[in-house]
């Protein structure tokens with residue numbers, strides 16, 4: 001299981017993670033990335049790499 005967290009203070013809603021995630025984990029909610037499908041996360045950390053704001057952390061739980 002992977003825990004995906006978005007720092008909403010850093011997120012600018014550019015949707016890089018929404019578009020890059022191979023598991024469609026993210027949706028945009030009120031202009032911020034929201035990991036609504038966290039259960040589908042593969043732990044690949046692509047979202048961490050593509051986020052220009054460094055707003056995403058992925059942790060194995």
Ligand code: SF4
Nearest residue numbers: 021041042044045047
């Ligand atoms: S770690 Fe990979 S599968 Fe998980 S939310 Fe990020 S891009 Fe999607």
